[in-house]
Amino acid sequence: xxxxxxxxxxxxxxxxxxxxxxxxxxxxxxxxxxxxxxxxxxxxxxxxxxxxxxxxxxxxxxxxxxxxxxxxxxxxxxxxxxxxxxxxxxxxxxxxxxxxxxxxxxxxxxxxxxxxxxxxxxxxxxxxxxxxxxxxxxxxxxxxxxxxxxxxxxxxxxxxxxxxxxxxxxxxxxxxxxxxxxxxxxxxxxxxxxxxxxxxxxxxxxxxxxxxxxx
Numbered sequence: 001x002x003x004x005x006x007x008x009x010x011x012x013x014x015x016x017x018x019x020x021x022x023x024x025x026x027x028x029x030x031x032x033x034x035x036x037x038x039x040x041x042x043x044x045x046x047x048x049x050x051x052x053x054x055x056x057x058x059x060x061x062x063x064x065x066x067x068x069x070x071x072x073x074x075x076x077x078x079x080x081x082x083x084x085x086x087x088x089x090x091x092x093x094x095x096x097x098x099x100x101x102x103x104x105x106x107x108x109x110x111x112x113x114x115x116x117x118x119x120x121x122x123x124x125x126x127x128x129x130x131x132x133x134x135x136x137x138x139x140x141x142x143x144x145x146x147x148x149x150x151x152x153x154x155x156x157x158x159x160x161x162x163x164x165x166x167x168x169x170x171x172x173x174x175x176x177x178x179x180x181x182x183x184x185x186x187x188x189x190x191x192x193x194x195x196x197x198x199x200x201x202x203x204x205x206x207x208x209x210x211x212x213x214x215x
Contacts, residue, residue, distance in 0.1 A: 029053070034064050034085070041068040043081040044110055048096050051112040052085065055094070059087035063208035065148075065201060067187050076100070082187055086209055091117045091150070093185060117152045122213045124151040127206045142191065146202045149186045150209075 030049060038045035065084040070077060078097060085092040096112035130145035131137050163177040164170075189202045 030056075031061050031064075034061055034066070037064070037066040038081075038083070041066050041081050043068055043079050044096060044098075044112070047110060047112050048081060048083060048094060051094055051096070051114050052083065052092065055092055055114040055116055056085075056087065059089065062086045062088065062212070063205050065187070065205035067189060067198075067202075082185075084187070084205060084209075086119070086212060089119060091119060091122055091152075091209065093117070119212055119215075121152045122150060122209070123153060124149070125206065125210045125213060126150075127203070127210075129203075142196055142199050142203075144192065144199075145188070145190045146199050146206075147186060147188045148202055148206055151184050153184070 030052060034052075035045070035049060038048055063086045067082045067084075069080045069082070071080065072078075080095065080097045083092075083094040085094070092114060093116075094112060094114045096110055098108060098110045100108050126147075126149040128147040128149070129143035130147075131141075131143045163175050165172075187202070189198050191199045
């Protein structure tokens with residue numbers, strides 16, 4: 001990407017001034033396979049790619065996962081895409097969604113947000129696999145659904161329930177007990193909706209992320 005400024009005109013009787021064009025280096029491009037997956041997802045691929053180029057800061061892509069999703073909000077059908085990328089030092093999360101006209105403008109618009117997390121800050125990688133007829137499962141067979149939950153301490157979920165004691169006849173108020181669980185990001189991939197290739201890609205990314213965060 002080149003940003004050009006107008007050259008300063010030389011004054012009479014002097015040599016032309018040195019070149020004053022100012023260039024901005026093009027960020028390192030993304031791997032073709034990632035660009036192909038963004039195009040296949042079909043949700044503003046150029047916007048998402050540019051957002052990733054901005055946050056990559058020259059680092060190379062080691063593994064990635066592109067997850068498009070459609071949700072139903074009241075009478076609206078809304079599309080989203082979440083992209084997970086690992087670099088040698090970071091986990092990069094990009095999320096894009098669209099919005100209808102609001103008080104800020106009369107035209108629909110899209111927002112693409114990115115977050116960079118140092119790999120050493122990723123505290124948990126939870127992979128949940130759903131398998132139909134588990135008694136018939138054979139090694140290497142893909143599950144019907146995969147959920148990938150990542151935690152790095154930015155968000156927590158609090159689950160509360162009434163506390164009890166060992167006396168079954170006790171009617172006293174013992175307050176509440178609960179648990180605090182890291183829940184920064186969850187991506188769910190269902191084979192029935194997205195295909196076996198999407199499930200396989202999710203498992204491959206989970207293996208890659210688990211390997212680099214365990215070091």
